Amino acid sequence: MTTAERGPRVAVVGAAGWAGSRHARAFSEVGANVTHLVDKDERVLGLAQELGADRVSSAGELRSDLLDLVVVALPATVQPTVCADLLNRGFRVLTEKPVAADAQGAAIMAAASGVNERLxxxxxxxxHPGVPFVSTWVRDNKVIAVTVRSVAHKQSVDSWRADPKEGGVAVVNGIHAIELVSSWFKGAPKVLATSASNILYGSPVPEHVVSTLEFPSGVVFTLQSYWSPWQEPQGLNQGNWSLTIDxxxxxxxxxxxxxSLHVWDRDGGHHEEIFPPSDLFLRQAEAxxxxxxxxxxxxxxxxxxxxTDIADAVRTAAGSGAREVPAPK
Structure with a gap:
């Protein structure tokens, strides 16, 4: 069987983690040939056997002539250096969000070879199948305000999530909404006010963040993002993440x-669209x-x-209690 018949050759860095293992299985399911799993953790051995992949301890052992894609699923403080090295060695890379935990880390990525073509x-x-509908509606309407509630289910906040350098919940989870909403509007938003707390789990990082921003067009964006020990009745990622955008x-x-998607017109008309639950990791692997x-x-x-720049500004505002904080351009 030729390489083309087996599908693109994929390696996953950080394969022992939750996201890494999801990526590995998703790529295998869509027909890719998962050839290498990169992780020092012994937990990866069972997954390697399941997928018929080789286990290696370092991304430095990977060869660009033997792979079509490298997936990097590591904490945001570690990813920039690993991804930059892979890009500089000629790999095509899929990296977990965000590109870095802060603007300084992102600068490492920005300097990498081929970052705009191979990343x-x-x-x-x-x-998500609802995104084209929402994005088109936003484009065709004069938006006044966007309100987001993003809740990720976590029994505990520990390991790398509890590292203050990772930025807390706004950078780890809320940034999904920050990225999508910012893709709809031009310019750097101003952070008007931010509040953060860590009293639910008692970890060293912000566990609950509420922030209000304003885009140059006047659109107000309010984000509430938090980790929750309680499972929500419905959610994305197999129920682990509940997202509402109003x-x-x-x-x-x-x-x-x-x-679910609901649209109300000014004249009282109402349209409802229900999407079948989908595995976003699987759909991303296909993309x-x-x-x-x-x-x-x-x-x-x-x-x-x-x-990342906007999330960094939100984190800065949360840490200082300051108002009217400009997001970096």
Whole structure:
């Protein structure tokens, strides 16, 4: 069997983690040939046997002539150095969001070879079938305000999530919404006010963040993002993540909640769309196969960098208690 018949050759860095293992299984399911799993953790051995992959301890052992794509699923403080090295060695890379935990880390990525051509940033929210509907509606309406509630189910906040350098919940989870909403509007938003707390779990990082921002067009964006020990009745990623986006415009209102979409017109008309639950990792793997073939990724490095800059400004405002904090341009 030829390489083409087996599918693109994929390696996953950080394969022992939750996201890494999801990526590995998703690529295998869509027909890719997962050849290498990179992780020092012994837990990866069972997955390697399941997928018929070789286990290696370091991304430095990978060879660009033997792979079509490397997936990097590591903490955001570690990813920039690993991804930059892979890009500089000629690999095509899919990295977990965000591109870095802060602007300093993102600068490492920005300096890498081929970052605008050979890097796909894994914002899985773009793979949801509701996104084209929502994005088109936003484009065609005069939006006044966007309100987001993003809740990720976690029994505990520990390991790398509890590292203050990772940025807390706004950078780890809320950035999904920050990236999507910022893709709809031009310019750098100003952080008007931010509040953060860590009293639910008692970890060293912000566990609950509420932030209000304003885009140059006047659109107000309010984000509530938190980790929750309670499982929500419905959610994305197999129920682990509940997302609601409420958009107010002059001629209507749109409410997107997980897999349901409601639209109200100014004249009282109402439209409802229900989407079948979908595996966003699986849909992203399919998109990544197109990226391997030369297609443009759903989220470019420039847009991912913009989201990191905005999240960094939110984190700064939360830490200082300051108001009117400009997001970096």
């Amino acid at each position: 796909m940033v894994g914002y899985t929210l773009h793979q 958009i107010l415009a002059t001629d209507g209102r749109m409410l997107w909640s997980n897999d 990544a196969l197109g990226f391997c073939a030369g297609e443009t990724p759903p989220v470019s490095f420039a847009q991912a960098l913009r989201a």
